[in-house]
Amino acid sequence: MDPTERAELNARLELLSDWLYLGCRRARAEPEFQMPPSPESAPRKRRGPEWMEDPSYYAETLENIQNEVLRCAKCRLAQNRTYTAFGEGVLNPPVLVVGEGPGAEEDKLGRPFVGPAGKLLDRMLAAVNLDREKNCYITNIVKCRPPMNRDPAPDERETCLPYLERQIRFLRPRVILALGRTAAQTLLKTERGVGALRGAFLDRDGLPLLVTYHPSAILRDESLKRPAWEDLKKLRAFLDTLDAGSSE
Ligand code: SF4
Numbered sequence: 184m185d186p187t188e189r190a191e192l193n194a195r196l197e198l199l200s201d202w203l204y205l206g207c208r209r210a211r212a213e214p215e216f217q218m219p220p221s222p223e224s225a226p227r228k229r230r231g232p233e234w235m236e237d238p239s240y241y242a243e244t245l246e247n248i249q250n251e252v253l254r255c256a257k258c259r260l261a262q263n264r265t266y267t268a269f270g271e272g273v274l275n276p277p278v279l280v281v282g283e284g285p286g287a288e289e290d291k292l293g294r295p296f297v298g299p300a301g302k303l304l305d306r307m308l309a310a311v312n313l314d315r316e317k318n319c320y321i322t323n324i325v326k327c328r329p330p331m332n333r334d335p336a337p338d339e340r341e342t343c344l345p346y347l348e349r350q351i352r353f354l355r356p357r358v359i360l361a362l363g364r365t366a367a368q369t370l371l372k373t374e375r376g377v378g379a380l381r382g383a384f385l386d387r388d389g390l391p392l393l394v395t396y397h398p399s400a401i402l403r404d405e406s407l408k409r410p411a412w413e414d415l416k417k418l419r420a421f422l423d424t425l426d427a428g429s430s431e
Pocket of ligand 1: 252255256257258259260261267325326327339342343
């Protein structure tokens with residue numbers, strides 16, 4: 184019985200007892216008005232991260248974000264694109280791979296990393312048991328192709344970054360692999376180069392992030408293959424440690 188029903192039942196019983204024993208209604212003082220507790224004195228709810236307080240987070244789906252990207256014209260890269268390359272892979276991936284932006288092949292097909300650099304990336308990932316169809320999600324800082332394969336401009340990266348932030352929140356990867364200078368600098372908000380940033384897991388809003396060379400750079404300069412391989416081995420060892428920790 185809820186409190187209102189209980190109060191109503193008590194009032195009726197009191198009325199019945201008055202009539203049975205006194206033959207009339209007994210005079211009673213009206214209950215005093217109780218001030219509701221002030222917000223300051225009310226117990227505070229434990230707060231999660233800011234984005235968990237945002238009701239829109241709970242309605243978010245990858246499809247919603249993708250639909251917004253498909254129609255997006257927030258920066259000048261929308262003018263020359265054929266298709267947006269939103270991203271692809273599995274949900275809750277152990278690894279989120281982030282590159283710079285779509286190239287010619289990606290623009291034609293609307294998929295990330297499908298040209299020569301993409302094929303090399305697939306081989307690099309496969310060497311450490313990673314695969315976009317099984318345990319990775321692959322995307323870019325900007326979702327539309329910069330003309331002539333130029334670097335995305337700072338304002339284009341900043342305009343597009345909220346889509347990636349939403350992908351990260353939704354996908355909840357265990358680690359981010361940033362490919363190349365543009366991805367690393369944008370995600371870490373730094374001016375430092377890949378050479379200075381690679382080699383250790385860095386903190387990106389509570390998520391571990393590893394920087395390595397972009398496959399396009401490796402295709403241009405073979406000497407980057409070895410350090411990139413060292414980075415991938417480090418990534419594999421890190422994932423194995425996480426797996427061992429979660430199975431204990
Ligand atoms: S690059 Fe990003 S912000 Fe710019 S038009 Fe494409 S989706 Fe929109």
